[in-house]
Amino acid sequence: MSAAEDRATTAAGPTVPSWPAFVLGMMTSDKGTAMSKDDKIGAAKHVTPHLDQLEGGPWPSFVTGLKRLRDSKGKQYAPMMNDLLGQLEHSYTNRLGYWKGGTVSVFGYGGGIIPRFSEVADKFPASKEFHTLRVQPPAGYHYSTEVLRKLCDIWEEHGSGLIAFHGQSGDIMFQGCTTENTQKAFDALNEIGFDLGGAGPALRTSTSCVGHARCEMSCYDEVKAHRSVLNKFVDEIHRPALPYKFKFKFSGCGNDCVNAIHRADFAVIGTWRDDMKVDQEEVKAYVGAVGRKYAIDHVIAMCPTRALSLNDDNTLEVDNKACVRCMHCLNVMPKALRPGDDKGASILVGGKRALKVGDLMGTMMVPFMRLQTEEDYEALVELAGKMLEFFGENALEHERIGETIDRIGLPAFLEAVGIEPDPNMVRHPRTSCYVRTDDFTEEAEKYFERKKFERAAKKPPVAKAAE
Amino acid sequence: MSQAKAAETKVTPRRPKETGVPDPFPYMHPLLKKNYGKWAWHDRPRPGVLHHVAESGDEVWTVRAGTQRQMDVYTIRKLCDIGDRFAEGHVRFTTRSNIEFMVSSFDKVPALIQNLQAEGFPVGGTGNSVSMISHTQGWLHCDIPGTDASGVVKSLMDMLHTEFVKEEMPNRVRITTSCCQVNCGGQGDIAINVQYTKPPRINHDLVANVCERPAVVARCPVAAIRPAMVNGKPSLEVDEKKCVCCGACYPPCPPMQINGPDSTKLAIWVGGKHSNARSRPTFHKLVVANLPNNPPRWPEVEEVVRKILYAYKKNAKDWERMGEWIERIGWPRFFELTELAFTKHHLDTWVGARHTMNMSAHVHF
Numbered sequence A: 001m002s003a004a005e006d007r008a009t010t011a012a013g014p015t016v017p018s019w020p021a022f023v024l025g026m027m028t029s030d031k032g033t034a035m036s037k038d039d040k041i042g043a044a045k046h047v048t049p050h051l052d053q054l055e056g057g058p059w060p061s062f063v064t065g066l067k068r069l070r071d072s073k074g075k076q077y078a079p080m081m082n083d084l085l086g087q088l089e090h091s092y093t094n095r096l097g098y099w100k101g102g103t104v105s106v107f108g109y110g111g112g113i114i115p116r117f118s119e120v121a122d123k124f125p126a127s128k129e130f131h132t133l134r135v136q137p138p139a140g141y142h143y144s145t146e147v148l149r150k151l152c153d154i155w156e157e158h159g160s161g162l163i164a165f166h167g168q169s170g171d172i173m174f175q176g177c178t179t180e181n182t183q184k185a186f187d188a189l190n191e192i193g194f195d196l197g198g199a200g201p202a203l204r205t206s207t208s209c210v211g212h213a214r215c216e217m218s219c220y221d222e223v224k225a226h227r228s229v230l231n232k233f234v235d236e237i238h239r240p241a242l243p244y245k246f247k248f249k250f251s252g253c254g255n256d257c258v259n260a261i262h263r264a265d266f267a268v269i270g271t272w273r274d275d276m277k278v279d280q281e282e283v284k285a286y287v288g289a290v291g292r293k294y295a296i297d298h299v300i301a302m303c304p305t306r307a308l309s310l311n312d313d314n315t316l317e318v319d320n321k322a323c324v325r326c327m328h329c330l331n332v333m334p335k336a337l338r339p340g341d342d343k344g345a346s347i348l349v350g351g352k353r354a355l356k357v358g359d360l361m362g363t364m365m366v367p368f369m370r371l372q373t374e375e376d377y378e379a380l381v382e383l384a385g386k387m388l389e390f391f392g393e394n395a396l397e398h399e400r401i402g403e404t405i406d407r408i409g410l411p412a413f414l415e416a417v418g419i420e421p422d423p424n425m426v427r428h429p430r431t432s433c434y435v436r437t438d439d440f441t442e443e444a445e446k447y448f449e450r451k452k453f454e455r456a457a458k459k460p461p462v463a464k465a466a467e
Numbered sequence B: 001m002s003q004a005k006a007a008e009t010k011v012t013p014r015r016p017k018e019t020g021v022p023d024p025f026p027y028m029h030p031l032l033k034k035n036y037g038k039w040a041w042h043d044r045p046r047p048g049v050l051h052h053v054a055e056s057g058d059e060v061w062t063v064r065a066g067t068q069r070q071m072d073v074y075t076i077r078k079l080c081d082i083g084d085r086f087a088e089g090h091v092r093f094t095t096r097s098n099i100e101f102m103v104s105s106f107d108k109v110p111a112l113i114q115n116l117q118a119e120g121f122p123v124g125g126t127g128n129s130v131s132m133i134s135h136t137q138g139w140l141h142c143d144i145p146g147t148d149a150s151g152v153v154k155s156l157m158d159m160l161h162t163e164f165v166k167e168e169m170p171n172r173v174r175i176t177t178s179c180c181q182v183n184c185g186g187q188g189d190i191a192i193n194v195q196y197t198k199p200p201r202i203n204h205d206l207v208a209n210v211c212e213r214p215a216v217v218a219r220c221p222v223a224a225i226r227p228a229m230v231n232g233k234p235s236l237e238v239d240e241k242k243c244v245c246c247g248a249c250y251p252p253c254p255p256m257q258i259n260g261p262d263s264t265k266l267a268i269w270v271g272g273k274h275s276n277a278r279s280r281p282t283f284h285k286l287v288v289a290n291l292p293n294n295p296p297r298w299p300e301v302e303e304v305v306r307k308i309l310y311a312y313k314k315n316a317k318d319w320e321r322m323g324e325w326i327e328r329i330g331w332p333r334f335f336e337l338t339e340l341a342f343t344k345h346h347l348d349t350w351v352g353a354r355h356t357m358n359m360s361a362h363v364h365f
């Protein structure tokens, strides 16, 4: 048994809420909880005047759903959902939350369960334990109705009957499980091919856009990239041992439908290196339909790099060297324009939400990684591994990789992960004169060497496959 | 669990199968599988419907519908029933919790739409619409929330429903919420986020028992927390002059109570985007703070969102996202059009603040 498994087994030990029941109760005036008798659920049904107001209106109501679960005759979760509604109404009344964390896990794993213990369990005992199982969805969020039904059946038997598709983490959130049932629910889900996602200081669940499955903008196989990377590091997902969380996200093009650039430490965003494909007949058809003025104002003039020009005969001229693959013109004219053939992805590193230094956008680390052959995908996995390793060894506790890079400076980071500086990494070179440049000449030599080598190595992929 | 019960249920524990990310191909619509990576173009015959054409000539129609995200099994099964009866048994979810049904013939689309609508699932969220608000956990399940998430979203989507089912916005509108100030929410054209207005109140009796003090001290972005002895017991103290009321100390130390029924407020931010289309991705910017956290329907928030959204709808050019529209018209005009106030709190004071200032003689009149 590996050391990691050892740790995990210990973590999966007895369940102890880490905070004693406390704080909020002392600070708020308790407005009490009203009950109404209803023998359907065998106990008094909580009245929920606030929540009831969220049942009207045209949008589907989660409250109606919660009530449906509460009113399910004979279901094990009905009493739990009655008290859950009671507690939620209590929150709506007092404008405070009443959950606290703790430690709950399943055998063999150190993470993946979000424990929730009620601070007002005396009033709402049936939902005193209401844990969430974070479960990794199939890449691209595809489901058959058959497998969805199986997921429902499992959750109906062991959980609350409440599932979120999906949480902000990208997981299927099976919300509302007792400590005792957590293992059973996991075992049943695991038997049909589902596995827990990440929580705590660990590699987290990833998401990928629909991409190759149904989108002509897609520049690489998102499913392959997503599964190759994540499934290589399952240990890092299941046994939290990193300084803090680390997230990968996969978008097939610059439209970034899964918000990788800001929500991922390691964003894989599709792009292409050769010229975009233009169907001039379709361009003409588009211009004919919307008119020259509209086409110029809304396509040509909106190109961020002035890469487009509309010819007098309504065909399009593209300056592919100026184009930054922003996707605007392709989005507006999806029939006329398509990405080129030499496809791959850009890797951006360091995106994150506010804690602790403020929101960070990922920044360009690898402008182009070809993603066409098996070896290309292996190289992606290798880079991912290198990045994770660097993070594990160098980040301070509770520091995200973007913050680490800011702390040590990009040059030191690049040196550590073996990436060479590239002008695509910056909006512009430094403006500050506070830098020591005594080895500038040697560094410049290296740059010219690299360029020579890159030019030599930049063969079209077809040639490589033919070898 | 009692000792006796634990002993009774003691069996050899089942070892997990560490299968990681499930393979989506067994669940994927056959046409999507067949034409994987070989799509040629798409269009949208009507709001809520996408029509994709593959290089092979195969066509697939996708009908997109809104859900409540937090779904009971009955709702999910109802969606499955619709998927089996009117679609072809395969669905997918979008990042924003919309469900998509794929069908191989346009003939199946009308009945599918009709049945989704009849069951209360709005069809839309495509193209230049206001899609579903991406949201967090809130009072329903988080341990640190300042407000509810599902309730705010339900209230707003009731109002935005009319824009979900149409494609009449200048560009797509992506709204996000976050029920604490620092954690889950993303960047949005409009972001509705909790904004605390008071430093944490410390329950000193509990700090010594439950908090790892160095961890709490380390969490504060402005180093406002110090270890202190209070009533002879080790505790913490907060320099309230320094504290920026972010709530970062609250998750590692629940006695640092940041939430209060009157001090937890909501703020609205605009102009964030993740997409690279045209302008670079941007962070959203603060426009209003101090809106009351007013369950169950947050009418004050709804009012401001409405103002901003319709000012954008009316004034932006086609394809301008919220932030790009403001970039063009300038912030003075934005505050004018939305009838919102510009205050000292809009002046950034955080690291890099200088870069958010107008370093030019360019002025909007």
Ligand code: HEM
Residues within 6 Å of the ligand: B213, B214, B217, B227, B234
């Ligand atoms: C004779 C030597 C020292 C004594 C008697 C001493 C005593 C203490 C005491 C009584 C506390 C409060 C602990 C508590 O209430 O839990 C404390 C905290 C602390 N000490 Fe020392 N200390 C000594 C040396 C040092 C040194 C050498 C360092 C650093 C190089 C240091 C850094 C700190 C820090 C950072 C804290 C705050 C820890 C926290 O966040 O709770 N101390 N020390």
Ligand code: HEM
Residues within 6 Å of the ligand: B225, B226, B227, B228, B229, B234
């Ligand atoms: C004989 C040596 C020292 C003694 C007796 C001592 C004692 C203490 C005590 C009693 C505290 C306050 C703890 C509390 O408020 O609970 C403290 C805090 C602290 N000490 Fe020391 N200390 C010593 C040396 C040092 C040294 C050498 C350093 C750093 C190089 C250091 C760094 C700190 C820091 C950073 C704090 C926390 C200050 C704050 O954030 O308020 N101490 N120390």
Ligand code: SF4
Residues within 6 Å of the ligand: A209, A210, A211, A212, A215, A216, A217, A218, A219, A251, A252, A253, A254, A255, A256, A257, A258, A270
């Ligand atoms: S990110 Fe690009 S490739 Fe992926 S679904 Fe969106 S538009 Fe398509």
Ligand code: SF4
Residues within 6 Å of the ligand: A302, A303, A304, A305, A306, A307, A308, A318, A322, A323, A324, A325, A326, A327, A328, A329, A330, B278
């Ligand atoms: S993809 Fe963007 S940058 Fe490239 S030509 Fe089109 S609009 Fe211009």
Ligand code: SF4
Residues within 6 Å of the ligand: B136, B137, B138, B142, B143, B144, B145, B146, B178, B179, B180, B181, B182, B183, B184, B185
């Ligand atoms: S945004 Fe904050 S309060 Fe809301 S679910 Fe996330 S961590 Fe919890």
Ligand code: SF4
Residues within 6 Å of the ligand: B199, B200, B219, B220, B221, B222, B223, B224, B225, B238, B242, B243, B244, B245, B246, B247, B248, B249, B250, B258
């Ligand atoms: S609320 Fe934020 S700024 Fe204030 S003490 Fe806590 S961590 Fe520091």
